[in-house]
Amino acid sequence: MALTGKKIVIIGGTSGIGFAVARQAAAAGAHVVVASSNQDRVDAATKRLGEPAEGHRLDVADGDAIAAFFEQVGEFDHLVYTAGESLVIKPLSDTTPQEARAVFERRFWGAFLAAKHAAPRLRPGGSITFSSGVLAVRPMSGTAVTAGITGGIEALSRALAVELAPLRVNVVRPGVIHTELWDGSVPDPQAFLQDHGSELLTRRVGTAEEAAAAYQFAMSNAYVTGTTIAIDGGAALV
Template sequence: MNTQNQNSKLQDKRIILMGGTSGIGLATAKAAAEEGAQVIVVSSSQQRVDSALVELPESTAGYAVDLSKEQNIKAFFDGIGSFDHLVYTAAENISLIYVNDLELGKAHDYFNLRYWGALASIKYGAPHINQGGSISLMSGIANPRPGSGWLLGASICGAIEGLTRAMAVELAPVRVNAVSAGVVKTNLWNSIPEADREAYYKTVGEALLVKRVGEAEDIAQAFTYLMKQQFTTGQILITDGGTVLV
């Protein structure tokens, strides 16, 4: 193991990544593992768990847990033991919808994984977090800068940011933060045809200050920073390429 890993604040830390088998979650798992962390990835899909484990160190553990079910989340944390950091990035594909077309029943379902799953993970995971540990959640710039059709996305991001601040107070000294990401190239956009998706990335990227949309690895760096930064809690780390400024 190299000197950089030995000096890392994540060396030998036990990190649980809910939704850690694809996109931003998998990139974060890889980044943490590179710094010497013991990584545990969790997904609702056994196939995704198996695929992720191929890309991660042999020491990585993976579990298939239905993150839309509270009892399954409880059972997972009851059996996992103590750990240092919890990262929750689980989400379904992005779906744009307008208020006139909204079906409230489906809108309720959209919150199951992104919000209620996160809250259940906090409830059952927090008691097992070691001293100096943290919880990091996933938000997005749809909250401060919603576009047309983003009513559900903006609502969930706002809810996550409120939850972040409330939990930072209630669970102290466990640190609780969130990453607010801009447009990032991940599988969550796969419901949009590839040609349209690439055109969207190009249009958005050209308008940003950094002249590109994000990569999963960009957001992974934000998550590893929050795990290592011992004096930050209750904060929303905006990692958006300058979206809120343009």
């Protein structure tokens, strides 16, 4: 059940929660492969992670690129998918079809295709861990696109856990986590995080390291599959 010596692919692993997952996995003795659409972030992440981590530029909106990426990676043990650009938070009436499709392309279809191409290469005892969000169960006004994606990811995870068994498939459902994701999602990220945190049962938002620990659990516990792990400070209850 340990991650020592395991090969772990983290798509979206160059920043935010994904990088925290990569850092914790590397510290546990895993061989980490991170992928992101931004080469500068890939280079910076691999430098921070150190040997034997490796990084690749990958546009998850490009299905052919995803297939080629996993062909290059070869056999491995665990896939974590945290990729996604800034959230779309705006009224339905102001959301264009192009905006909605672009987010679905990366957050849903990217995850779908990653699972499709990863599954044949995952070793016995392997797993896939997707990412959703508390909006799947407690949406706010202006979050129809994101709520739809996160809800879809959770349903996809359950279906694939059944279809791909004994390969394990889970999803982590973070609430608001203090990462750079919010820099492009809300006008004043610090004020948003402080205000939102004060309303939670924990009286603060979570850290990337706290969220990453849930992914580590999903990968390392061989009896966990088809489930959603919530790490949201009680957001679903308030």
